Amino acid sequence: MxxxxxxxxxxxxxxxxxxxxxxxxxxxxxxxxxxxxxxxxxxxxxxDKEQLYLEVICLAKPMGVSRAPLPEWNEHTPPEQKLEDWVITLVRRMLGTGELSWSNHLIMREVLRPTRACDHLVQELFRPFVNIADKILLEILGDEVPDYRRMQCIFSIAAQCQFYRVSGSLVTLMLGEEEQKTHYNTEQIIEHILQFSLSAIKNLKHEYLSSEMESSSSLNQI
Amino acid sequence: MxxxxxxxxxxxxxxxxxxxxxxxxxxxxxxxxxxxxxxxxxxxxxxDKEQLYLEVICLAKPMGVSRAPLPEWNEHTPPEQKLEDWVITLVRRMLGTGELSWSNHLIMREVLRPTRACDHLVQELFRPFVNIADKILLEILGDEVPDYRRMQCIFSIAAQCQFYRVSGSLVTLMLGEEEQKTHYNTEQIIEHILQFSLSAIKNLKHEYLSSEMESSSSLNQI
DNA sequence: AATTGTATTAAACACGTGTTTAAATTCAAA
DNA sequence: TTTGAATTTAAACACGTGTTTAATACAATT
Structure with a gap:
């Protein structure tokens, strides 16, 4: 046969x-x-079953990347554009449906309940991808903002993307399917995450800028 | 015995x-x-086993609430203070450890993989709690901002809280335990989520304010 | 043509699961 | 003391799981 x-x-x-x-x-x-x-x-x-699983994970990694690659940038691409591309790519990888989407779903499972395969994914997939975002944020924020603050922002962005993947069924229960289809398709989710996060990041920059000139620092300064 | x-x-x-x-x-x-x-x-x-589970869920709901209750407010409490209390309460419920923390952990499980018990939780626990945040955001944003925008913001806040619960092990793998213990204890997470989200929300308000006077609307206006 | 080693197959194994059974026990009311 | 229902018990049941086994098929090699 x-x-x-x-x-x-x-x-x-x-x-x-x-x-x-x-x-x-x-x-x-x-x-x-x-x-x-x-x-x-x-x-x-x-x-055994686990070895099969591990090999499948290793196949899923390049598949997931190739399914939703980052666009090409040149030295004139503004960092805001890069960040938008990065977020769009992340959302596409997390929420994408269709042909090869099983690979990203599988990788998401590893994030939620890590097995031995997760170390590999962190080193080969997550860290490089996060590093890209870190460089973009460094461009936007400058080096007055401490490193860990950039990482917190990246986590906040990733968190919002992950939310709609992980808690999609909860969102449906909370909103009703009508409202969800009206205001929560992938493009609108991307737009909200981008606007929400970018304004937070810009504000963070202003906070550190103003704390260089004067000595104020707090939330109540918009 | x-x-x-x-x-x-x-x-x-x-x-x-x-x-x-x-x-x-x-x-x-x-x-x-x-x-x-x-x-x-x-x-x-x-x-059977499932009936036991359902009864346990029903017991977990009031336990989780009483373990981390919202503080009392009066008519003079500013909405920013309320939002801070709300976020702190949410983080405490999600990330809390200790005596009764099993109840909130169990409820988190229902969010990630809903069973029949989840409908009950949504109606009796999540929706009332989200409604509180919605009223707070209405105070802050005013009614020029459409309803679904407020809900998107609430989801973004909840997403960040959920991230550190759900992907805690990933955060550890990404940062190393050193960095995590330095900059990612519960209080620092709360502070970041608050600052990040509040600046995004305030910016959202400004966007709708300025679009009333002139007709500009976009992200690049900080 | 005989042999060797790989590939495939159906069957069984070993184990853990939720659940059921039927007998033993308890214990309060008659 | 007797009765009878409620409870507790040890054992077994029925099923699904990953894994192993021993027999067979088949192609390549000698």
């Missing part, structure tokens, strides 16, 4: 299953059934 | 177990063992 490699067929089929059910609730039997191979194949080719 | 009601003992013990392991991974055997009762007791007193 099997025209091609059973091993590849398993890797191909396991991704969406792990993504939808998670590692624990996904069953070897379901994966093998969908791959049209025998139940023992997973253990024969991968040793 | 059992000095008191077996039923109550089960309810008391099941809370922390469900909170730590989640509904699926928590086992009836562990609960009964910790309660010092026979394995069959859960089915005898509650019918």
């Amino acid at each position: 099997s025209t091609i490699n059973v091993r590849e067929k398993l890797l191909e089929v396991a991704g969406p299953v792990f993504s939808e059910k998670g590692f624990e609730k996904a069953t070897v039997r379901e994966i093998c059934q969908k791959a049209d191979v025998n139940v023992a194949s997973v253990n024969y080719y991968f040793g | 059992s000095t008191i009601n077996v039923r109550e003992k089960l309810l008391e013990v099941a809370g922390p177990v469900f909170s730590e392991k989640g509904f699926e991974k928590a086992t009836v055997r562990e609960i009964c063992q910790k309660a010092d009762v026979n394995v069959a007791s859960v089915n005898y007193y509650f019918g």
